[in-house]
Amino acid sequence: MSDEKGSAIVVIGGGISGLTTAIEAAEAGQRSVIVERNPYLGGRVAQLNRYFPKLCPPYCGLEVNFKRIKQNPKISVYTSAEIESVQGSEGNFKVKIKINPRYVNTKCTACGDCVKVCPIERSNSFNFGIDKTKAIYLPHELSYPMRFVIDASPGVCPGKSCSKCVSVCKYNAIDLDMKAETVEINASSVVYATGWSPYDAAKMDNLGFGKVKNVVTNMMMERMAAPNGPTKGKILRPSDNKQVKTVAFVQCAGSRDENHLAHCSSVCCMASLKQATYVRESDPDTKAFIYYIDLRAPGRYEDFLKKIQADASVVMIKGKVAKIEEDAETLDPIVTVEDIAGGKKITQKVDMVVLATGMEPSLKTANVSTNVKLDENGFVDADAQAAGIYASGVAKRPNDVTTSLQDATSAALKGIQSAVRR
Structure with a gap:
């Protein structure tokens, strides 16, 4: 064409x-x-x-x-x-x-009847795998175009051998023959x-992503904090859905590292400072720890940095995180970091760790x-x-x-x- x-x-x-x-x-x-x-x-x-x-x-x-x-x-x-x-x-x-092919045509009204009968689930990539959708799904609630789509990846939608969504759609909006x-x-x-x-956090073995259950990435944190996210805006740790009280933010997770991303990803510092406000707003008793190499808040963002620094419940420690391990009993992450200002190695047990993975x-x-x-x-x-x-x-x-x-x-x-x- x-x-x-x-x-x-x-x-x-x-x-x-x-x-x-x-x-x-x-x-x-x-x-x-x-x-x-x-x-x-x-x-x-x-x-x-x-x-x-x-x-x-x-x-x-x-x-x-x-x-x-x-x-x-x-x-x-x-x-x-x-x-x-x-x-x-x-x-x-x-x-x-x-x-x-998305297998759903322009007749779709996003009514959702197809979802109710779909028997297959898939990992929700929009929420970075934190939750699941059906094989036929709306990408998100303000999706443009406002139309459902079928995941025809191998092992997901079985196509015509199922066809339950086709049978229930009164608008003839589902076309499994779409090419x-x-x-x-x-x-x-x-x-x-x-x-x-987002850089693949699993490539950094020492930071525990994929092995320590309560280590997430900064983009996963965004979805957790979002009202339309998998936890409806509640910051809950993955292992047991417990409301977090202490969160560690690990800066430069992959960035400024010749073994991963040699460049500075520019926005990670501001993203973690912003996410520290999510934690603090969720509960006045929460505490955030930010482990950083350098804090970069250029121009007008410096005022925001100063605002966060003034919060006694946000602790900023200059030092590179060496490893993240898991407490076998509580599943709490244990962060080992070099405290440059204090001149010593410290360990900190927290409810959850957020990796500031780079772009x-x-x-x-x-x-x-x-x-x-x-x-x-x-x-x-x-x-x-x-x-x-x-x-x-x-x-x-x-x-x-x-x-x-x-x-x-x-x-x-x-x-x-x-x-x-x-």
């Missing part, structure tokens, strides 16, 4: 950077196409409980952006889609997109807004046939690209949401300039 609507800006990635790039370009009159591999838009921001600088829930901003997309005929969206190839030059790119299709887009420019993935660029491990050039850390090297190839947000470097939005506006302007030069 070939796109015949004329040249567009193709934005690869439907997270906050990709959405902003496409929307800003379209509202300036340039046709934009969003290509997102997930069955929903919103990216990592949709998984947060709150984000800087206002510490507001992400749905308030995402809902506005989804409305802007719906109202703008110059924006096309492909979810559950992946780039097969990008060929050509500025003003004359040919972008091939594979659209994978993948390929679309070719004529593009004046291509913007990579491919974002990031790994999604393109680093993606199987995408493109002509984009990456730097030594796997981020898009903005200065090395051919004309008409741009990047936005964390695809270029670790950034917070505010900086990513600013960068996305810049990418939209560059994309428009490529269209004008066409």
